[in-house]
Amino acid sequence: xxxxxxxxxxxxxxxxxxxxPISIVLVLGLVITIExxxxxxxxxxxxxKAFDGFLPLLRTTDMExxxxxxxxxxxxxTRVIGCGLDMMKVTKHRADIEHSMSEGMLETMPxxxxxxxxxxxxxxxxxxxxxxGTIVGLIGAFTAVASADPAEKSSLLSQSISVAxxxxxFGLIAAIPLLVFHALLQNKTASIxxxxxxxxxxxxxxxxxxxxxxxGAAVQVDTSQAExxxxxxx
Numbered sequence: 361x362x363x364x365x366x367x368x369x370x371x372x373x374x375x376x377x378x379x380x381p382i383s384i385v386l387v388l389g390l391v392i393t394i395e396x397x398x399x400x401x402x403x404x405x406x407x408x409k410a411f412d413g414f415l416p417l418l419r420t421t422d423m424e425x426x427x428x429x430x431x432x433x434x435x436x437x438t439r440v441i442g443c444g445l446d447m448m449k450v451t452k453h454r455a456d457i458e459h460s461m462s463e464g465m466l467e468t469m470p471x472x473x474x475x476x477x478x479x480x481x482x483x484x485x486x487x488x489x490x491x492x493g494t495i496v497g498l499i500g501a502f503t504a505v506a507s508a509d510p511a512e513k514s515s516l517l518s519q520s521i522s523v524a525x526x527x528x529x530f531g532l533i534a535a536i537p538l539l540v541f542h543a544l545l546q547n548k549t550a551s552i553x554x555x556x557x558x559x560x561x562x563x564x565x566x567x568x569x570x571x572x573x574x575x576g577a578a579v580q581v582d583t584s585q586a587e588x589x590x591x592x593x594x
Contacts, residue, residue: 378493378527382486386534389482392475393541400472400548403436407552410435411559418563421570423448436471437556440464441563452573454564461560468556472549479542483535490531497524 410433417426423445430442443464444457451457501521567573 378489378496379530382489382493382527382530382534385482385486385489386538389479389486389534389538389541392478392482393538393545396474396476396545397548400545400552403472404548404552404555406435407437407555407559410438414438414441418566421567421572423572436468436552437559439468440556440560444560444563448567448573454568454573454575457573458560458564461564465553465556465560469553472552476542476545476549479538479545483538483542486531486534486538488531490528490535493527493531494524497521497527 413433414426414429414437417429427442427445430438430445440461444461447457447460498521500523564573568575
């Protein structure tokens with residue numbers, strides 16, 4: 361353990377100035393990753409519990425209880441369904457209700473996607489800082505060799521190249537995990553959004569089956585039938 365600790369300390373000491381901004385970038389990325397993972401995990405559990413509690417009300421098609429439930433529950437899935445229930449007060453057409461729920465989805469999604477994109481930016485910054493440190497280290501190496509005594513050239517050259525290589529390595533060490541965390545958070549966000557969309561479709565299908573809302577085809581048939589009846593009456 362002591363050897364490992366001394367190796368880390370030597371790595372930072374020999375890495376040069378750019379090791380420290382890369383460390384800051386890595387810490388920022390880890391903080392964002394932990395915060396986003398905890399938030400998404402909490403929202404996923406809330407959505408599951410909220411829809412499980414809403415499903416019995418949905419099967420009874422009790423509009424007043426469903427609207428009361430969506431007002432009291434702040435989970436994203438109930439907010440989206442609440443938009444559909446509000447639209448049902450105005451129209452019973454499925455397409456209009458679906459558009460209203462899509463608008464609710466657009467309002468909800470930015471909360472899931474917030475700050476996740478910063479991880480890819482931070483990964484690129486870490487890589488570029490590592491590259492910049494490498495270039496600065498190599499410039500220092502050639503400058504030192506050009507103006508140093510022949511006896512010192514070897515040690516100065518190895519020291520400057522060590523700075524360059526350590527900076528490059530640490531830049532990649534910071535960037536690779538951040539890219540992995542970015543991909544994991546994107547997949548987790550997509551999974552939550554897909555579950556909300558699935559719940560919205562289930563809501564629409566059950567309400568259509570119970571004739572609380574009307575599909576487009578049914579509306580067209582009813583309209584054509586009404587026009588035919590009106591023409592016969594005239």
